Structure formats: C-alpha cells, structure tokens
Amino acid sequence: xxxxxxxxxxxxxxxxxxxxxxxxxxxxxxxxxxxxxxxxxxxxxxxxxxxxxxxxxxxxxxxxxxxxxxxxxxxxxxxxxxxxxxxxxxxxxxxxxxxxxxxxxxxxxxxxxxxxxxxxxxxxxxxxxxxxxxxxxxxxxxxxxxxxxxxxxxxxxxxxxxxxxxxxxxxxxxxxxxxxxxxxxxxxxxxxxxxxxxxxxxxxxxxxxxxxxxxxxxxxxxxxxxxxxxxxxxxxxxxxxxxxxxxxxxxxxxxxxxxxxxxxxxxxxxxxxxxxxxxxxxxxxxxxxxxxxxxxxxxxxxx
Numbered sequence: 001x002x003x004x005x006x007x008x009x010x011x012x013x014x015x016x017x018x019x020x021x022x023x024x025x026x027x028x029x030x031x032x033x034x035x036x037x038x039x040x041x042x043x044x045x046x047x048x049x050x051x052x053x054x055x056x057x058x059x060x061x062x063x064x065x066x067x068x069x070x071x072x073x074x075x076x077x078x079x080x081x082x083x084x085x086x087x088x089x090x091x092x093x094x095x096x097x098x099x100x101x102x103x104x105x106x107x108x109x110x111x112x113x114x115x116x117x118x119x120x121x122x123x124x125x126x127x128x129x130x131x132x133x134x135x136x137x138x139x140x141x142x143x144x145x146x147x148x149x150x151x152x153x154x155x156x157x158x159x160x161x162x163x164x165x166x167x168x169x170x171x172x173x174x175x176x177x178x179x180x181x182x183x184x185x186x187x188x189x190x191x192x193x194x195x196x197x198x199x200x201x202x203x204x205x206x207x208x209x210x211x212x213x214x215x216x217x218x219x220x221x222x223x224x225x226x227x228x229x230x231x232x233x234x235x236x237x238x239x240x241x242x243x244x245x246x247x248x249x250x251x252x253x254x255x256x257x258x259x260x261x262x263x264x265x266x267x268x269x270x271x272x273x274x275x276x277x278x279x280x281x282x283x284x285x286x287x288x289x290x291x292x293x294x295x296x297x298x299x300x301x302x303x
Contacts, residue, residue: 030284031077034264037214038165038189043108045258046283047080048073048276049220049269055088065271067097072273074104076280082192082218082267083131084112084142085123091130098132109133110190110218112142112169117149124157138190140167144175144182151186165189171220173201183209192218195263196228197256197300207262216264219257223268228253235303244292245285250275254282256296259289 033042048070056062070081083090091111098107109131115123128136139157141150147168154166167190170179176193183191183206191210195202196219210217223229232249246252250268257266268279288296 031280032258032283032287036165036189036216036264038216043216043265044077044079044283045263045265046078046254046280047082047108047110047218047265047267048078049267050081050083050090050094051087051220051269052225053269053271054083054090054093056093057089063093063096064100066093067100068273069270069276070094070097071101072276073280074101074106076277078276078280079106079108080110080218080265080267081107082110082220083127085114085127086112086142091127095130095132107133108137110138110140111136112140113150113154114142114145117146117153120146120150120153135161136163138165138167139163140169140190140192143170144168144178147182155187165216167191167216167218169193169218169220173199176201176206180205180209183213183215188213188215190216190218190264192220194221195219195257195260196222196224197253197297198228199224200297203260207260211262217262219263219266222253222257222266223250232300232303238295238299240295243286244288246282248278250278251282252296254279255288256293258283259287259293 031044033044035042054066056066081094083094085091098104111127111131113120113124124139139154141147151166151168154163157163158166167188168179168182169192170176171194173194179191179193182188193202193206195207207217229249237246237249237252241252244255246255254266254268257263270276270279
C-alpha cells in the first residue's frame with residue numbers, strides 16, 4: 001500500500017475509533033457502537049442475522065433454541081436483528097423469541113421487502129405481524145428487487161413515521177455497479193452488502209462511497225455462510241492475534257470487518273449461544289489499525 005494511502009487510512013481508523021461510544025447502559029463494559037450517520041443514533045457494531053439459522057419451522061424446541069440465542073445477544077448489549085420474507089420461518093421465529101423475552105425495548109428491527117413493488121405494503125404488514133412489533137426500525141429493499149417502486153413506498157412510509165430508516169441490500173458481491181448507482185442517487189439511511197477478510201471488493205468503491213454519502217453500512221455473510229470459518233478451522237491463529245483480543249477465527253474475521261471506519265454493524269447468524277457470545281466479544285477491546293488490517297489479510301491469503 002502506498003505510504004500516502006496508508007496514512008490516510010490510519011487517520012480514518014483513528015477517527016472511527018474515537019467515534020465509538022458505549023452501546024447501551026445494559027451492555028457489558030467495553031462493547032463498542034457506531035453512530036448511524038443520518039441520525040446520530042448509536043448501534044452496537046455486531047448484530048444478529050437470521051438467514052438459515054432461524055428457519056426452523058414450528059418446531060418448539062428449535063424455536064426455543066433461537067430464543068436463547070436472542071436472549072444471549074440482548075444480554076451482551078446487542079440491538080440489531082435482521083431478517084427477510086425470503087428467510088422461511090425466520091420472521092415468525094423472531095416474533096416468538098421477542099414475545100418470550102418480553103419484546104425488549106433495545107431491539108432495532110431490520111427487515112426487508114422482497115416482492116413486486118405493488119405488493120410491497122402488504123408484504124411489509126405481514127412481516128410486521130410475524131415480528132409482533134408496532135413498526136420496523138429499518139426496511140431494506142432485498143437484493144434490489146423492484147427497487148425504484150419500493151424506495152418510493154418506503155420513503156413515503158418514513159415521512160409518515162411508519163418506518164424509521166430506509167435502505168437497500170445485495171449479497172455475495174452481486175450487482176455492485178447498480179448498488180453504487182443507487183447509493184449515489186438515492187437518500188438512503190442504510191446499505192447492506194457482503195464484506196470480510198477475503199471478500200474485499202467493497203473496500204474499493206462501496207465503503208468509501210458510503211462514508212462520503214453518510215450511509216450506514218450493514219455487513220452480511222461475514223463468514224461466507226460458515227464456509228470461511230470452516231476453511232480456517234484447522235489453521236492456527238497468528239500469535240499476534242492476542243494483541244487485538246482475538247482468540248478465535250470468528251473474532252479475527254469480525255475484528256477485521258468492524259475496524260473499517262465505514263462499517264456500522266456486521267450481522268453474523270448463528271444457532272449457538274456460545275457462538276453469539278463469541279461474536280459479541282469481537283466488539284470489545286482493541287481494534288486493528290491499518291497496519292494490523294494489512295497483516296491480517298496477508299496472513300489469511302498465505303494459508
């Protein structure tokens with residue numbers, strides 16, 4: 001990396017670190033949060049996804065396991081839970097967990113619209129009923145489907161106070177050109193896309209653009225749906241990982257993601273209470289600086 005670019009990134013990382021604030025009065029000491037640019041509201045840097053993991057149908061035992069994951073997530077200071085109509089029974093399972101836990105006020109509900117534009121309002125109402133919330137905090141256009149009509153609808157809902165934030169999503173590195181165009185043209189609060197220590201295309205255009213435009217960034221598929229952590233499982237962590245408080249590969253990956261100054265929150269999905277606690281611990285202690293981030297990339301590339 002050229003010296004000038006490195007110094008700029010180091011400066012940005014220093015600014016980002018200074019911008020971290022306590023996530024909530026309920027969180028364990030040291031949990032980090034970032035501000036949502038369009039409002040200044042704070043968001044813990046690790047959230048909870050529900051793709052596949054919460055799609056358990058109406059099996060009560062499995063639904064209870066998901067509720068336990070949610071309980072551990074909230075106990076650790078988490079706020080954002082993300083879902084979609086595309087995720088099978090995940091929305092109703094989230095609703096089950098929220099009802100069991102008492103519909104915690106700390107929840108930041110993030111859902112999506114995934115249908116034709118004309119059916120958007122009906123789908124959103126069904127989704128809201130599944131969750132059992134009075135309104136969604138954030139609604140995103142899932143994978144840019146019929147994005148123009150949906151954004152028009154969502155912008156109107158936001159103006160009417162029926163949703164607090166509006167965004168768009170993509171995943172697996174798809175349609176970045178169109179996503180970039182939408183980010184430049186539309187007044188978005190959030191954008192969601194894939195980013196991790198090996199999927200780094202977003203560093204070239206999307207992350208700098210989000211920072212420039214004041215758009216909050218949600219990172220999906222941080223572990224490549226588990227493929228990345230499975231690939232690294234048999235490898236040793238570098239001895240210097242302890243310098244940034246890392247004890248597992250999941251924490252290594254999450255630390256890399258959340259240390260980028262444009263990232264607001266990463267949303268790993270899990271069915272394990274131990275894993276959700278492990279993930280939340282990545283949002284504590286020291287974050288890697290620019291030199292350490294480059295070192296992390298080089299180490300993984302060499303494996």
